[in-house]
Amino acid sequence: MSDVRQTVAPQVGDDIAVQLSDVHKWYGEFHVLKGINLTVSRGERIVICGPSGSGKSTLIRCINRLEEHQRGNIVVDGVELTNNLKNIDQVRRDVGMVFQHFNLFPHLTVLENCTLAPIWVRKMPKDQAEAVAMKYLERVRIPDQARKYPGQLSGGQQQRVAIARSLCMNPKVMLFDEPTSALDPEMIKEVLDVMIGLAREGMTMLCVTHEMGFAKTVANRVIFMDRGEIVEQNAPNEFFNNPQSERTKLFLSQILAH
Amino acid sequence: MADHISVQGHPGSVTSTDDRETASAVVKPPALALGPLGWVRANLFNTWFNSILTILILWLAYKIIPPLVNWLIINSVGPGEGVTAQACRASGGACWAFIHEKYRLILFGLYPYEEQWRPIASILIIVGLLGVSSNRNFWKPWLLAVWAAAAVVIGVLMWGGVLGLPFVRNTLWGGLPLTLILSVVGLVVAFPLSILLALGRRSDLPIVKSLCVTYIELIRGVPLITVLFMASVMFPLFLPTGVTIDKLLRAQIGLILFASAYLAEVIRGGLQAIPKGQYEAADSLGLTYWQKTRKIILPQALSITIPPLVNTFIGFFKDTSLVIIIGLFDLMSASKAALTDPAWRGFYKESYLFVAVVYFAFCFFMSKYSQWLENELHRGHKR
Numbered sequence A: 001m002s003d004v005r006q007t008v009a010p011q012v013g014d015d016i017a018v019q020l021s022d023v024h025k026w027y028g029e030f031h032v033l034k035g036i037n038l039t040v041s042r043g044e045r046i047v048i049c050g051p052s053g054s055g056k057s058t059l060i061r062c063i064n065r066l067e068e069h070q071r072g073n074i075v076v077d078g079v080e081l082t083n084n085l086k087n088i089d090q091v092r093r094d095v096g097m098v099f100q101h102f103n104l105f106p107h108l109t110v111l112e113n114c115t116l117a118p119i120w121v122r123k124m125p126k127d128q129a130e131a132v133a134m135k136y137l138e139r140v141r142i143p144d145q146a147r148k149y150p151g152q153l154s155g156g157q158q159q160r161v162a163i164a165r166s167l168c169m170n171p172k173v174m175l176f177d178e179p180t181s182a183l184d185p186e187m188i189k190e191v192l193d194v195m196i197g198l199a200r201e202g203m204t205m206l207c208v209t210h211e212m213g214f215a216k217t218v219a220n221r222v223i224f225m226d227r228g229e230i231v232e233q234n235a236p237n238e239f240f241n242n243p244q245s246e247r248t249k250l251f252l253s254q255i256l257a258h
Numbered sequence B: 001m002a003d004h005i006s007v008q009g010h011p012g013s014v015t016s017t018d019d020r021e022t023a024s025a026v027v028k029p030p031a032l033a034l035g036p037l038g039w040v041r042a043n044l045f046n047t048w049f050n051s052i053l054t055i056l057i058l059w060l061a062y063k064i065i066p067p068l069v070n071w072l073i074i075n076s077v078g079p080g081e082g083v084t085a086q087a088c089r090a091s092g093g094a095c096w097a098f099i100h101e102k103y104r105l106i107l108f109g110l111y112p113y114e115e116q117w118r119p120i121a122s123i124l125i126i127v128g129l130l131g132v133s134s135n136r137n138f139w140k141p142w143l144l145a146v147w148a149a150a151a152v153v154i155g156v157l158m159w160g161g162v163l164g165l166p167f168v169r170n171t172l173w174g175g176l177p178l179t180l181i182l183s184v185v186g187l188v189v190a191f192p193l194s195i196l197l198a199l200g201r202r203s204d205l206p207i208v209k210s211l212c213v214t215y216i217e218l219i220r221g222v223p224l225i226t227v228l229f230m231a232s233v234m235f236p237l238f239l240p241t242g243v244t245i246d247k248l249l250r251a252q253i254g255l256i257l258f259a260s261a262y263l264a265e266v267i268r269g270g271l272q273a274i275p276k277g278q279y280e281a282a283d284s285l286g287l288t289y290w291q292k293t294r295k296i297i298l299p300q301a302l303s304i305t306i307p308p309l310v311n312t313f314i315g316f317f318k319d320t321s322l323v324i325i326i327g328l329f330d331l332m333s334a335s336k337a338a339l340t341d342p343a344w345r346g347f348y349k350e351s352y353l354f355v356a357v358v359y360f361a362f363c364f365f366m367s368k369y370s371q372w373l374e375n376e377l378h379r380g381h382k383r
Ligand SMILES: Nc1ncnc2c1ncn2[C@@H]1O[C@H](COP(=O)(O)OP(=O)(O)OP(=O)(O)O)[C@@H](O)[C@H]1O
Pocket: A027, A030, A032, A050, A051, A052, A053, A054, A055, A056, A057, A058, A059
């Protein structure tokens, strides 16, 4: 079944990175995602926003199978997410994820955090993995912290390590789940700057965030979710200046008043 | 990026830490200038309750320590030419002559007297290897090979029958080597087994999970004595006639079954303490289940479970003394055997004290080592 998908998907278009069609998910009786349709082209930067509990995290966690969807289908880079473990592994190798609480491995140094997956998943030789890791640590501007442990870094530095750790796997798509909302204000900028740099280089990004400035600067599309549905999606300018639905207007007024 | 709007703003938190640091740099703690007498007054007699406690403890010490010193040292009878049990009894002190007379029996059981260098060598190998293994830098695959080789060497030494060493049946093994073999082999086998049991108990596969739960709960619900009895009496019932498993091996299996169930629960506690985010981060990087378990979950889980793990190790080390009930001569049983000599009857205190000191030496080492290891493992990621 998966093989069929792999051959079918390129016909749909080689420029599609992620495609969700009619995706449903329930937590027990609770309907979290109610028929999500979303197509993300290669190089596209999408910002997802919406009130708490609207299913934003659940949506992007379905894209690398941290959560399982129960209906509809999700195709990532031509590979459909089914119960087939091989497909899941393949998707996870090609999709990077950055979490709200960093989730660095506290017992490993910054460098080891970055080289672990390349060495064990990509079977890269250690010195090559370290060279790659140093390259990305320089990219996020903390090469001098490579030998430290995560617990010795500030929140902003930790989040930049987390981004570097994902980049070391050379992902085709990056998922961000509120990457700055656990950070103190003065650290938010250093993380956003790294993300803006990534966007400039053409990384395909799906980012759950309430940083509206970031959305305006880099997003191709802003998606507003509420109660498990995509209520509205538009280019940032249109989205912020000319919201269509009442729910979007209410949400924007609340968030801008903050 | 000047116009970003943050949802959570904590303007106050930005400067507060800096303030605290500058403040503590300026104001120094008050200097303490207390003489010894002042110290006594401030710590031992500062309240009437503390004063009563202090006096009570001093009185108890006065009652206990002098008689103890008298018995242990002043009135004790050391080893010497012609010192007999009579002389010991007359003195009213400890009879170290008894220990001198019997220590080979207590330490090595019924192992042939002239061959006792073999268990001594075995003990030295075990203790030496434990020492080497306690250094983290040596935690490499070759260490396993060294342990395997050591097991063979110890087997050859203890049994003999080759290389010109006379054969010694394992029913004659006893004392400290037996205790060490039972506990070290027991823990070395039970530990990996317990990791698998703990992982199995948290598995998503219902069959694996229920098997592990059943095993752990069954074994934990039964006293060790019962497990040992079952191992020695019931195993043979399940075996085809003609096949016998050696008594020592049966005891060893019983001990392993028991230890693995206990250790599994300790390790499961550690696994549960690992935040969900660690699993998710490992998954999102594409690590397989076993890579995730080996590289991310177990190192963290085991390092936080060192105190309860060592607690269980120490308990297990001492619990091996229960093999006495199926007729094996471990350290404890051998010391009892020493007491049955009609010429030296009645020196219980000395005998048990001696055994206690030997047990204590090993347990104290384990305890100290675990504290050191804990520091060593946490040194890196402490804030
Ligand atoms: N494991 C779970 N079991 C049951 N319900 C869950 C679980 N995870 C999330 N939910 C529920 O699903 C809904 C959507 O959760 P989700 O985390 O996707 O929201 P969100 O949009 O990311 O919200 P936030 O902005 O607070 O992060 C919430 O109502 C939440 O309570």
